[in-house]
Amino acid sequence: MSMTMAEKILAKASGKKEAEAGEIVMANIDVAMTHDLTGPLSVESFEKIGVDKVWDPEKIVVVFDHQVPADSIEAANNHIQMRKFVKEQKINNFYDVREGVCHQVLPEKGHIVPGEVVVGTDSHTCTHGALGAFSTGIGSTDMAMVFATGKLWFKVPETIKFDITGKLSDYVYAKDVVLNIIGKIGADGATYKACEFGGETTQEMSVSDRMVLCNMAIEMGGKTGLVEPDQKTFDYLKGRSSKSYEVMKTDSDAASLKTMEIDVNDLEPQVACPHHVDNVKPVSEVEGTQIDQVFLGSCTNGRLDDLRTAAKILKGHSISNNIRMLVIPASREIYTQAMDEGLLRTFVDSGALVCNPCCGPCLGGHVGLVGPGEVSLSTSNRNFKGRQGSPDAEVYLSSAAVAASSAIYGKITDPRAM
Ligand SMILES: CC(C)[C@H](C(=O)O)[C@@H](O)C(=O)O
Numbered sequence: 001m002s003m004t005m006a007e008k009i010l011a012k013a014s015g016k017k018e019a020e021a022g023e024i025v026m027a028n029i030d031v032a033m034t035h036d037l038t039g040p041l042s043v044e045s046f047e048k049i050g051v052d053k054v055w056d057p058e059k060i061v062v063v064f065d066h067q068v069p070a071d072s073i074e075a076a077n078n079h080i081q082m083r084k085f086v087k088e089q090k091i092n093n094f095y096d097v098r099e100g101v102c103h104q105v106l107p108e109k110g111h112i113v114p115g116e117v118v119v120g121t122d123s124h125t126c127t128h129g130a131l132g133a134f135s136t137g138i139g140s141t142d143m144a145m146v147f148a149t150g151k152l153w154f155k156v157p158e159t160i161k162f163d164i165t166g167k168l169s170d171y172v173y174a175k176d177v178v179l180n181i182i183g184k185i186g187a188d189g190a191t192y193k194a195c196e197f198g199g200e201t202t203q204e205m206s207v208s209d210r211m212v213l214c215n216m217a218i219e220m221g222g223k224t225g226l227v228e229p230d231q232k233t234f235d236y237l238k239g240r241s242s243k244s245y246e247v248m249k250t251d252s253d254a255a256s257l258k259t260m261e262i263d264v265n266d267l268e269p270q271v272a273c274p275h276h277v278d279n280v281k282p283v284s285e286v287e288g289t290q291i292d293q294v295f296l297g298s299c300t301n302g303r304l305d306d307l308r309t310a311a312k313i314l315k316g317h318s319i320s321n322n323i324r325m326l327v328i329p330a331s332r333e334i335y336t337q338a339m340d341e342g343l344l345r346t347f348v349d350s351g352a353l354v355c356n357p358c359c360g361p362c363l364g365g366h367v368g369l370v371g372p373g374e375v376s377l378s379t380s381n382r383n384f385k386g387r388q389g390s391p392d393a394e395v396y397l398s399s400a401a402v403a404a405s406s407a408i409y410g411k412i413t414d415p416r417a418m
């Protein structure tokens with residue numbers, strides 16, 4: 001039977017030859033991730049089940065990233081509770097406050113390989129599909145069941161394949177492509193679909209860019225994001241992961257596959273405007289909008305490529321006196337590379353604040369919140385009311401290039417004009 005990547009991965013994980021969209025399968029979990037914010041709930045639910053030991057401590061990964069270092073007694077308590085759990089359960093894959101955002105840390109540390117089933121108590125777990133894994137966010141009580149049994153049920157999703165073709169213009173990036181797709185199909189345009197990104201443009205993209213696409217699959221309602229593994233994937237995995245893996249690809253005649261053509265030849269930089277991720281406009285339509293804060297970071301666009309792009313634009317410039325800019329590398333590895341390349345120096349010289357690797361103001365729970373009436377321009381993935389602090393603030397979403405050029409002028413600025 002012809003199958004999609006998602007069907008093949010879920011079939012294999014549930015010990016079957018075939019799986020079909022719509023079917024319910026019970027899959028063995030390869031990687032189960034939780035973090036400082038949702039981990040405590042998962043642990044409490046696990047303890048209620050009454051099982052003493054987790055099914056396999058080697059398959060569990062715990063990352064502290066949402067509130068690091070602890071910014072409140074509540075956060076400190078969460079950390080205490082999770083450190084205790086990690087110790088009791090002998091979980092070696094534990095990344096304390098220093099390491100960075102979970103969706104960056106997991107692939108970097110070699111926890112993700114193609115063909116696996118990965119679950120995390122975080123909606124952007126779909127990011128890992130960039131390496132060809134079926135990876136999805138789950139609730140804390142579901143995670144408790146995974147901790148106890150190593151299994152979880154799934155309804156096998158249908159697949160929507162975005163066949164992306166054309167050459168990206170200068171200053172146009174994966175973020176613009178995915179914002180454009182979300183603008184076209186809407187925040188619920190791919191509800192419960194496996195969102196597979198393919199076509200020559202995706203093939204040309206780095207793994208880091210593919211992570212941007214898959215990261216935002218959830219913002220169109222997707223169950224997971226996926227990119228077919230290729231040489232770029234294998235090169236990324238070399239030296240990071242010693243796990244063996246199987247590469248699975250979508251058969252073009254799979255029954256549950258729908259394809260959508262996306263031509264990016266004439267694509268402009270895109271901006272998602274308040275208060276919905278699908279309220280997407282070309283930057284030319286929102287140019288001149290006054291801003292108060294720029295946030296460069298998050299699991300969407302806090303990677304080295306993003307920092308390089310932004311530093312190139314900022315070099316020799318100061319950011320506007322009217323704004324604050326926060327630069328938050330997504331991981332320690334990125335932070336140190338950015339340090340070695342002199343990028344952090346450029347940011348600090350331009351007047352930006354460089355913070356420790358973490359989620360930062362992305363979800364409005366930690367450093368750098370915006371106040372009533374303020375406007376944030378952010379490279380992250382969500383802009384609903386109250387997302388980065390006050391419910392009376394506004395959040396615009398963009399690429400790192402738009403963020404950097406806008407920081408210089410204190411208003412939304414097309415990087416192509418720089
Ligand atoms: C805190 C967590 C549950 C949440 C998520 O699931 O995505 C957060 O990471 C976010 O981006 O909103």
Ligand code: SF4
Pocket residue numbers: 066101102103122124298299300358359362363380381
């Ligand atoms: S960076 Fe933002 S979107 Fe990503 S995991 Fe953290 S809070 Fe969620």
